[in-house]
Amino acid sequence: MSLPQSAAAVRHDPARRDFTSDNCSGAHPEIMSALHLANGGHQQAYGADSYTLHLTDTFRNHFGPEAEVFPVFNGTGANIVALQAVTSRWGAVICAEQAHLDEDEGGGPEQVAGLKLLAVPSEDGKMCPAAIERATAQASDVHSAQPLTLSLAQATELGTCYTPEEIRTLTACAHAHGLTVHMDGARLANAAVALDVPLSACTTDAGVDILSFGGTKNGLLFGDCVVVLAPSRVSGMPYLRKRSAQLASKMRFLSVQFEALLDGDLWQRNAGHANAMAQRLRRNLHGIEAVTVSRPVQANSVFATIPAAARARLADRYTLYLNDEAQGELRLTCSWDTTEEDVDAFSVEAAAAAGAARIAN
Known part of the structure; x- marks a missing residue:
């Protein structure tokens, strides 16, 4: 069935591809189809619709029989709502020094939730139990914000992945110190x-108590979810979502996207394809002189150091995300719609830019 005409115009080049973020891609066709299916007739507002009511079963199939799900608009909102639900106002949240919470959410956890963030050292974005031990030991009296929550990112901001065993070790350490465990699961x-x-292997089964589950980066038009995995450790979610401006009136359009993503294998197909394209990009860049893949490639991001002159030439055709200016390190992220041709074209341009920069020098 053809869609009706619109007064809007195409204002971008649909053929353009960038590697700055998996937020740059459009929505997967199956997601757009699901939105179209949910668009007919009237449904009750604020989560009382048929799609949101079905969503609990969808998430319990993946995260266990106690899981409770709360759709929200975006990842920052999910993190802020989740952290408020498990952290008292006098509390602090331990996170990695590169955590999205600390570096990329505009002070939202502090301003909206009133929480102190304790950023601790990490290796390739991953924390170790010793860092948690030090952070809790330093908060010895009333003059310190009290660590009450540990927040992990899976995958991390540096593209690495905790194994389930590593997560279990961290959650056991956190729980031993009376901390609740939150996971930023944007990826x-x-x-x-x-x-x-x-x-469930990286979340419920590994001892995570509350999860921010990402959809936008994996093919959704918009939307993420807060998933309560341990209800006894969490309180006030419906009210916190509302007072944090994350309660959607037409929630069916959030919920039906997660149904399309999770009731079948779309989540695996999208993520698997993005990961595979990142591995292809890693292999391509590995063979270019003066370009170094600087971190382990485990999910859908490749970190690579490229000389400044070569980056300047690349910037004529691509928007670039500079992760570490001092090291000349780019973050290159693949999406569900990144093609082999996209990867190879970028690699050819990177090789040409690096070669031209050498000649110029």
Whole structure:
């Protein structure tokens, strides 16, 4: 069935591809189809619709029989709502020094939730139990914000993945110190596919208490979910979502996207394809002189150092995300719709730019 005409115009080049973020891609056709299916007639607002009511079963199939799901608009909103639900106002949240919470959410956790973030050292984005031990030991009296929550990112901001065993070790350490465990799962699907494990292996089965589950980066038009995995450790979710401006009135359009993503294998297909394209990009860049893949490639991001002159030439055709200016390190992220041709074209341009920069020098 053809869609009706619109007064809007195409204002971008549909053939353009960039590697700055998996937020740059459009929505998967199956997601757009699901939205169209949900668009007929009237449904009750604020989550009382048929699609949202079905969503609990969808998430319990992946995360266990106690899982409770709360759709929200975006990942920052999911993190802020989740952290408020498990952290008292006098509390602090331990996170990795590169955590999205600390570096990329505009102070939202502090401003909206009123929480102190304790960023601790990590290796390739992954924390170790010793860092948790030090953070809790330093908060010895009333003059310190009290660590009450540990927040992990899976995959991490540096593209690495915790194994289920590593997560279990961290959650055991956190729980031993009375901390609740939150996971920022903006790219959880990518991590689970990379590790070849179900979504529950890195979350429910590993001791995570509350999860921010990403959809936008894995083919959705918009939307993420807060998933409560341990209800006894969480309180006030419906009210916190509302007061944090994350309660959608037409929630069916959030929920039907997650049904399309999770009731079948779309989440695996999208994440698996993005991961595979990242591995292809890693292999291509590995053979270019003066270009170094600088971090392990485990999910859908490749970190590579490229000389400044070569980056300047690449910037004529691509928007670039500079992760570390001092090292000249780019983050290159693949999406569900990245093709082999996209990867190879970028690699050819990178090789030509690096070669031209050498000649110029």
